[in-house]
Amino acid sequence: MTATAVSTLAPVPAAGTRGRLRGALRSRRLRLGLGVLLFFALFGLIGPLFAGDPQATSTDLGQGPSAAHWLGTTQIGQDVLDQLVVSTRGSLLIGVVAGLVATAVSIVIGIGGGFLGGWADELLSLLSNVFLVIPGLPLVIVVASYAKGGGQPATILIIALTSWAASARVLRAQTLSLRSRDYVLAARLYGESRTRIVLVEILPNELAIIVSQFIFAVIFAILTQAGLAFLGLENPLDLTWGNMLYFAQNAEALSGGSWWWFVPPGLCIALVGAALALVNFGLDEVLNPRLRRSS
Structure with a gap:
């Protein structure tokens, strides 16, 4: 391969990257999604510093929103807003960490198997298929159900280790296509190590897919944790949006008309899920040439 042919495979200039970032910020979907996520991130990180004890009780039993309790109280007098603030941190932490772990496992198994090929690919594909x-x-x-009471680390591992397989299959298929490209073959001819080829030549070209899979992994993790908590399979001492719904359901808040107890956590789950979806759609518009809008 000649030097001229190799030079055409050079990375995209920094100016092109900056232009793409400016294009991303022009996406209304992306701006809206990032704005909502930033609000919840600040709400979960900074809010607990100003909130009271979410387990503290008062004589205001099952009261609606008021000046003293902005989101009302539970049937035993706990402030719903204080619980919501602390639960936001717990739910977001589980979603982000579980999404990161699931994405990391899918990258190792999907890209690793697709690049190595042979018996390694067969074994990893078998594991994914199972x-x-x-x-x-x-x-x-x-x-x-077996790990009930294990706390947030157990929940994160359970969700992450049961949600990576589909993403790994997608990354494997993409890697099988990329490993035969000219720039990868050129890197092999120059004697680059397998690790460098994967990290420099293949991984950046799959970044858009990885980001999209991470976003949906976070959504899946938040919804799954909320579902497990609602079924009573989570540690009740860990305050999350799902546990708030669980206690509200046990206290018959819906039939009792205590909407201020179950609507806020349910609305938070819906808003975060919608914001992550908007971010994914916005990034797809920028990173996918077929969907990129003409300026």
Whole structure:
């Protein structure tokens, strides 16, 4: 391969990257999604510093929103706003960390197997197929029932280790296509190590897919944790949006008309899910040439 041919495979200039970032900020979907996520991130990180004890009780039993309790109280006098603030941190932490772990596992198995090929690819593909064949929700429920009371680390591991397989299959298929490209073959001819080829030549070209999979992994983790908590399979001492819904359901808040107890956590779950979806759509408009709007 000639030097001229190799030079055409050079990375995109920094100016092009900056232009793409400016284009991303022009996406209304992306701006709206990032704005909502920033609000919840600040609400969960800074809010607990100003909130009271979420477990503290008062004589205001089952009261609606008022000046003293902006989101009302529970049936035993706990402030719903204080619980919501602390629960936001717990739910976001589980979603982000579980999404990161699941994405990391899918990268290692998907890209690793697709690049190595041979028996390594066969074994890793078999592992992915086993997790894909097993129904996800029943598996999560069964594992969570045995690990009940394990706290947030156990929840994160359960969700992450049962949600990586589909992403790994997508990354494997993409890697099988990329490893035969000219720039990868050129890197092999120059004697670059496998690690460098994967990290420099293949991984950046799959970044858009990885980011999209991470976003949906976070959504899946938040919804799954909320579902497990609502079923009573989570440690009740860990305040999350799902546990708030669980206690509200046990106290018959819906039939009792205590909407201020179950509407805020349910609305938070819906807003975060919608914001993550908007971010994903906005990034897709920028990173996918077929969807990129003409300036």
